[in-house]
Amino acid sequence: MQALILVGGEGTRLRPLTSTMPKPVVPLVGQPFITYMLEWLRSHGVDDVVLACGFLPDALVAVLGNGEELGIRLRYVVEPEPLGTGGALKHAEELLDERFFMLNGDVLTDVDLTAQLALHDRAGARGTLALVAVDDPSAYGLVPLAADGAVREFREKPGPEELIDTNLINAGAYILERELLAGMPSRGTNFSIERDVFPRLVGHGLYGYEADAYWLDIGTPARYLQATYDILEGNVQTEVGARLAAAGMRLIDGAEIDGRVAAPAVIAAGCRIGTHATVGGRSVLGRGVTVDEGAHVEGSVLLDGATVGARSSVRGSILGPRSRVGERCQLDAGVVLGQGVELGAHNTLTAGARIFPGVHLPDGAIQF
Numbered sequence: 001m002q003a004l005i006l007v008g009g010e011g012t013r014l015r016p017l018t019s020t021m022p023k024p025v026v027p028l029v030g031q032p033f034i035t036y037m038l039e040w041l042r043s044h045g046v047d048d049v050v051l052a053c054g055f056l057p058d059a060l061v062a063v064l065g066n067g068e069e070l071g072i073r074l075r076y077v078v079e080p081e082p083l084g085t086g087g088a089l090k091h092a093e094e095l096l097d098e099r100f101f102m103l104n105g106d107v108l109t110d111v112d113l114t115a116q117l118a119l120h121d122r123a124g125a126r127g128t129l130a131l132v133a134v135d136d137p138s139a140y141g142l143v144p145l146a147a148d149g150a151v152r153e154f155r156e157k158p159g160p161e162e163l164i165d166t167n168l169i170n171a172g173a174y175i176l177e178r179e180l181l182a183g184m185p186s187r188g189t190n191f192s193i194e195r196d197v198f199p200r201l202v203g204h205g206l207y208g209y210e211a212d213a214y215w216l217d218i219g220t221p222a223r224y225l226q227a228t229y230d231i232l233e234g235n236v237q238t239e240v241g242a243r244l245a246a247a248g249m250r251l252i253d254g255a256e257i258d259g260r261v262a263a264p265a266v267i268a269a270g271c272r273i274g275t276h277a278t279v280g281g282r283s284v285l286g287r288g289v290t291v292d293e294g295a296h297v298e299g300s301v302l303l304d305g306a307t308v309g310a311r312s313s314v315r316g317s318i319l320g321p322r323s324r325v326g327e328r329c330q331l332d333a334g335v336v337l338g339q340g341v342e343l344g345a346h347n348t349l350t351a352g353a354r355i356f357p358g359v360h361l362p363d364g365a366i367q368f
Contacts, residue, residue: 007105008054016338044113086191104172116209126205130173140169232264
């Protein structure tokens with residue numbers, strides 16, 4: 001089985017993490033985010049994946065290669081300019097099989113794709129959408145179903161006055177028959193499959209699969225942290241979560257630990273946790289991270305080479321690669337430091353403050 005994954009966006013909502021790397025390879029609990037999608041697809045029999053790229057495609061190829069290490073065939077198509085979800089699909093048309101999955105590349109989920117495919121076959125569908133129930137569906141595509149699973153309506157991101165009687169939303173995982181592409185605009189046209197194609201397919205072979213599954217769009221720092229916590233706590237089925245559970249909820253790979261590490265946590269090789277330092281639960285430390293004497297890290301992600309100075313506190317925050325936090329700093333409530341940021345001593349950041357790559361702040365520069 002084949003899959004097309006749309007990974008062309010710039011990930012602007014996740015900046016500054018995505019200022020220097022494409023979102024699909026932003027590390028999530030020790031591995032590039034997109035590998036969670038690839039492992040999930042592989043577990044449902046997908047062995048051929050086409051990545052529809054746009055922003056920094058060479059970085060994707062450098063990290064993922066041809067997919068051999070992941071046990072899957074990877075190919076890449078690069079859009080010369082953004083053409084919407086439909087335009088990306090048409091741009092990849094020459095590589096697509098007679099039937100394929102199409103997926104948005106910014107979702108962490110464990111939807112049962114095998115069951116979705118079985119429904120598609122039973123219904124003789126031309127297209128089948130994975131659907132999940134959410135508390136607030138207004139920001140998504142709403143998809144009410146008939147008793148037989150046929151889609152009754154598809155309304156992409158309606159306004160408050162347009163809400164319809166369903167909390168089922170488009171989960172961004174579709175099964176499509178290739179013959180559908182013949183009725184779409186020509187290659188090079190900018191169009192949306194959600195706005196311009198699916199509404200016209202209602203009543204003409206479009207079905208929905210209601211999934212009882214985990215589903216999260218990781219497009220913002222808050223959701224990135226939530227995805228981290230959910231993987232660590234086993235709320236979503238992942239291979240790293242299974243390894244973590246088997247290891248007693250602490251995965252520690254060759255780190256030097258003189259302080260304390262609470263579960264659940266993932267600590268990569270080359271990390272150093274100093275005397276009286278504490279790494280609290282729901283934390284992930286990338287390769288070569290240093291947490292100096294008396295510092296405290298909790299519910300945070302510290303990417304490769306980050307440093308937390310002595311007696312500093314980092315809570316619910318994200319530190320980009322090779323960022324440095326000086327002594328006696330306090331970071332909490334969703335702070336994000338980009339790659340190479342340096343904070344001098346005695347800085348206090350909170351309330352989702354974002355510091356972009358390469359910025360150097362002197363001692364005591366920020367107190368809020």
